[in-house]
Amino acid sequence: MRKLFGTDGVRGTANTHPMTAEMALRIGAAVGRYFRREAGGVHRVVIGKDTRLSGYMFENALTAGLASTGMNVLLLGPVPTPAVGLMTRSMRADLGVMISASHNSAEDNGIKFFGPDGFKLSDQAEMEIEEMVATGVRLAQAHNIGRVRRVDDARFRYGERVKSSLTRGLRLDGLKVVVDCANGAAHRTAPEILWELGADVVPIGTSPDGLNINRGCGSTCPRTAAEAVVAHGADVGICLDGDADRVIVLDEHGTVADGDQIMALLAARWAAEGQLQGGALVATVMSNLGLERFLGDRGIGLERTAVGDRYVVERMREGGFNLGGEQSGHIVMSDFSTTGDGLMAGLHFLGEMMRSGQPSSELVRQFVPVPQLLKNVRFAKGQTPLDTASVQSAIAEAEGVLNGTGRLLIRKSGTEPLIRVMAECEDEALLERTVDSVVEAVADAVQA
Incomplete structure (x- = not known):
């Protein structure tokens, strides 16, 4: 059984086992050696992080461990988790690393890994890496130690990818949007993208100090954004979590719509347009029974998995499905992304508002949930x-x-x-x- 890895990488309280700098160093060396098992060639890894204070510590420790096994390290700085999956693949890296505890509070942190295809590692790969952490690894010779450099335009590359997922020419002119970035990884990217698309943006949760990520804001605390939506007379609210891989939507009255409602909207729309591959949506055992009934009434199947967006993605890849996610707001659109992308899903919801001309209150209530x-x-x-x-x-x-x-x-x-x-x-x-x-x-x- 795995002792380090949970459903989404390694996670825990910073400076407490297993989330210590020493362990991050060992994990970095182990995963570096794991992806350098075949000798020869240039090996590289990209590392992103959210805005937690401890992110600096883990970034340096992982970098040292990876470089010690000969991996060249590219530091992306604060970027959303889906940006790491994208950059791993686009930069032809062997490995991607995201330092984040997602929706957890600031004292926690975590380490997530992506393979060269941009998808999260399998259980088997994680078990093998755990074994290498326990037994130790062979380090590179002095002349083969990896090099380290920073990549300054990662968030801009990611932003262009997110915008390109929308219908060509779509703009958000006339739409007032509250966007809550949870003082996290998307605190600059999300407001910028919405503004570039023409929206009137009301940003909140965009002043990270290392300790306020997810605190009283974001997808796990939408009350702050709901109050802002009402106060500013906004048309809609978009709430992201600390690493921006999940989203919660608020209508013009501040009413919350979870991931199930967003998936229902997208699945029905894609099915009507013949874009829903496999004729089914992939969701976890936590998704509401009302979603299952809604889909069934429209001839759309529901594939359920264990909790965790990577299990959703694994089933999507196995069955050839292109839409899946979790009630918590992880929405995976595999035509455009390798993992849950809260900002992308939020933009597609806004796109549906513009296409249909309907207010957000009409779109957030696709079905009546079973209590x-x-x-x-x-x-x-x-x-x-x-x-x-x-x-x-x-x-x-x-x-x-x-x-x-x-x-x-x-x-x-x-x-x-x-x-x-x-x-x-x-x-x-x-x-x-x-x-x-x-x-x-x-x-x-x-x-x-």
Whole structure:
């Protein structure tokens, strides 16, 4: 079993195992050696980051580790995660690295890896790299140590790619847009792109100080943007997270639309135009049952995967699908990007507003969601509350109660020390009782 890697790379609190400078150095050396297994030729890696204070520390540690195995390192600076996937492929690099803990708070950080094709690494590759971290690697000879340089125009290259995904000639003239950049990686890129396309831009969350990423703003806290939408009389709000790989949309009243609603809009539109490859949308087990019914009514299939946008992408690649994502706002449009791209998805929503002439309030409500409740229980390192008999019993009882009327999903988060308990049911009172019964059992097991 993997010990370092979770569902989206290595993640944790900065300066606490495994997110220490020493471990980042070892990981850099291991992944560098992994991608230099074949001798000869020039080997290069691109490294991007978000705006966390600890990003400087990990950037330097990873750079040292990678260079020590002969990898030439290209530093992109603060860029969205999808920009790293793009630049890895366009610069013919062997490897891409993104230093970010995505939507987590500033004290956390993480390391995500992309292969030469711009896609995130497989579980098997991550397991092999973990083994190399544990056993150590052979370093390059002194004359073969890698070189390091900065790439100054990465965000501009990425911006052009994002704009090129839209219908040629599309402009956003007359559209007032609040864009919340979460004080993160897109704090300059997103407002610039919207302005270039003609929108009247109201930017918020664009003053990162290393400690305020995702704090009271962004896709995990859309209240700030919702207030700005109403106060400025904006037509729509776009909320990104710290590394801009997910998006939440707000209508002109400040009402929130999650990834399920955005995917429903895009899937229906693409299917009507014959652009939806494979006749299906790929989403995770967390997506609402209402989305599944909406798609079914239109003859569109729904392929469900484990939670994590890379599992969505793996299924898309296996089945030849070109649209997928997560309820949390990771939207993957594989015709244009190798991973979730919040800014790109947000622009396509704005494009649909311009094409249809409909207000955002008409587009954010594609289907009526089945009541869904999600609660989290935090646990300590080393605890395995889901393995206890009392929790197993509570889960079995809850599944029996919901049998035929809803569904229950309990899982361990791959990015935080949390047990997530989610259920769907038309009967909201029954829904709350069911979730609470499992949450109580998990909490008791944690405290025991």
